[in-house]
Amino acid sequence: MRKNSGNFVDLFSLMLHxxxxxxxxxxxxxxxxxxxxxxxxxxxxxxxxLHEWQKILDTKAPEExxxxxxxxxxEGQRLRSSSPFVGVLSELEREKIWSECAEIRPV
Amino acid sequence: MRKSDLFELVRQIKTIxxxxxxxxVGSQAVHLVTNFPPEIIQQSxxxxxxxxxxxxxxxxxxxxxLGVFSNFQLENGFYADALGLxxxxxxxxxxxxxxxxxxxxxxxxxxxxxxxxxxxxxxxAGREKDFLFLKELFIREFIEIDVFVERVLLxxxxxQNSILVARLETLAKIISxxxxxxxxxxxxxxx
Numbered sequence: 001m002r003k004n005s006g007n008f009v010d011l012f013s014l015m016l017h018x019x020x021x022x023x024x025x026x027x028x029x030x031x032x033x034x035x036x037x038x039x040x041x042x043x044x045x046x047x048x049x050l051h052e053w054q055k056i057l058d059t060k061a062p063e064e065x066x067x068x069x070x071x072x073x074x075e076g077q078r079l080r081s082s083s084p085f086v087g088v089l090s091e092l093e094r095e096k097i098w099s100e101c102a103e104i105r106p107v
Numbered sequence: 108m109r110k111s112d113l114f115e116l117v118r119q120i121k122t123i124x125x126x127x128x129x130x131x132v133g134s135q136a137v138h139l140v141t142n143f144p145p146e147i148i149q150q151s152x153x154x155x156x157x158x159x160x161x162x163x164x165x166x167x168x169x170x171x172x173l174g175v176f177s178n179f180q181l182e183n184g185f186y187a188d189a190l191g192l193x194x195x196x197x198x199x200x201x202x203x204x205x206x207x208x209x210x211x212x213x214x215x216x217x218x219x220x221x222x223x224x225x226x227x228x229x230x231x232a233g234r235e236k237d238f239l240f241l242k243e244l245f246i247r248e249f250i251e252i253d254v255f256v257e258r259v260l261l262x263x264x265x266x267q268n269s270i271l272v273a274r275l276e277t278l279a280k281i282i283s284x285x286x287x288x289x290x291x292x293x294x295x296x297x298x
Contacts, residue, residue, distance in 0.1 A: 007194045013175050042152075042184030049150040050184075074234045082152050086176045094176050106191070107163045107170070 012101045013080045017069040019097060020085045028062035035084040042084070049082035057084070108151055110138045112185050114210050116154055117217045119173050120187060124165050129156045131208060131219045132195045132228065133188075134240050137249065139206055139219045145243045147236070152185040156217075159202075161192045196231045197224050198261035226250050227258045231267050233274050238281055245282050252289045259293060272297055 024031045039054050056065060056079075068079060089097070113135055120129045133155030137144045153175070158165050169189035173179045180186040197220060204221040220228070226244055229237040244250045259275070262268055275294050279287040 007190060009170065009175065009188045009190065012170075016176050038181070038184070047150050047152070047184075048146060049152065074236070077234075078236055081175075082150070083175075086181045089176060091178070095171075098171065107167050 008101065008105045008107050010077055011105050012098065013077070013083075014070070014072060015097045015101050016089060016094065017080055017083065017085065019093060020088045021066040021070050023088055024062055024066055028065075031085070031088050032057060032062065032065075034087050038084040038086060047082075050084070053079070053082060053084050108135055108149065108154060108185050110142075110144075112183070113138055113154060113208075114216070115183070116173065116185070116187050117208070117210075119179065120156065120169055121216070123168050123172060124158070127158045127160055127162075127165055129158065129217045130205065131155070131217055132157050132190070132197070132225065134225070134229070136219045136222060136225045137244075139208060140222050140249050141247070145247060147239055147243055152180075153188050154185075155188045155190055155195070157190050157192055157195055163191070165189065166191065196228055196262075196265070196267050198227050198258045199264065200261070223250050223254045223258045226255055227262060230259070230274050230278060231262065231270065233270065233277070238277060241278060242281050245286055252286050256289060256293050260296075263297065 020031065035053070035057055039050055039057070043050050043054070056068065060068070068076065069083065069085065070076070113131070117129055131139075131154060133153075134148055134151060135154040137148050156169070166189040169187055171177065173187040174189065175186050177186060201220055201224045204224060205218040206221055207215040208217040208219045210216045222244070226241055229240050245252070259271065262271060272294060275290050275297070279290040279294070282290070
């Protein structure tokens with residue numbers, strides 16, 4: 001089911017992950033390493049959503065992960081909301097995407 | 108998200124906007140009604156907030172500093188979503204039913220939308236995860252069917268009323284027979 005990324009936050013998250021996907025196409029090893037490091041750090045607090053991500057990273061090919069994080073569906077939004085890909089984009093890249101998103105949808 | 112994480116988020120929000128009281132409007136509101144929140148709440152790493160002033164500057168600051176992909180999330184593994192007032196649909200007069208959210212010392216640090224208002228908000232949002240959340244609320248008796256029905260009727264007068272029937276039909280399929288009978292009665296009134 002399409003979600004249409006209704007509010008600013010959902011659209012912003014989708015745009016962030018589209019950029020993460022671009023980086024993953026160039027260097028999936030580095031991007032996935034950052035995600036794994038985040039999960040290892042965060043999983044000190046037991047959390048099923050993060051375990052779900054750990055399983056995705058362990059079992060899916062980079063192309064499949066790219067598809068998962070960029071799908072504009074309820075499922076895509078659900079998974080992005082617990083995404084381990086924070087830190088893949090620089091602060092500057094995040095700011096740029098923020099501005100682009102704010103032009104499309106009011107904050 | 109643990110309650111202690113929620114305390115931390117609220118404290119961080121207050122360092123950004125000391126003049127505004129954050130209002131918790133998402134599923135994390137369950138922390139107010141139980142010390143043993145269901146798994147679906149514990150596994151979430153985000154919390155939705157709104158602000159009465161509706162100032163976009165406040166939302167911008169919070170989302171930039173504490174939001175998704177922020178340094179705060181990188182360090183802590185959870186984050187805040189500051190939403191616009193128009194994004195979250197709550198039943199009429201929800202402001203009058205807000206509850207205090209108190210920290211470990213008993214001090215009110217935020218407000219929380221009342222749990223039945225949250226339930227109706229989730230019903231209107233109508234995503235798969237929202238129905239799972241609603242089912243948990245009913246199973247664990249965090250909400251009462253009669254109060255829920257009263258709150259749903261408040262939406263009847265709102266622009267979002269057109270989606271109520273479809274949403275309630277979905278809900279009736281996933282809750283117990285006794286509860287769904289009440290929902291079906293409500294549906295008769297709405298049709």
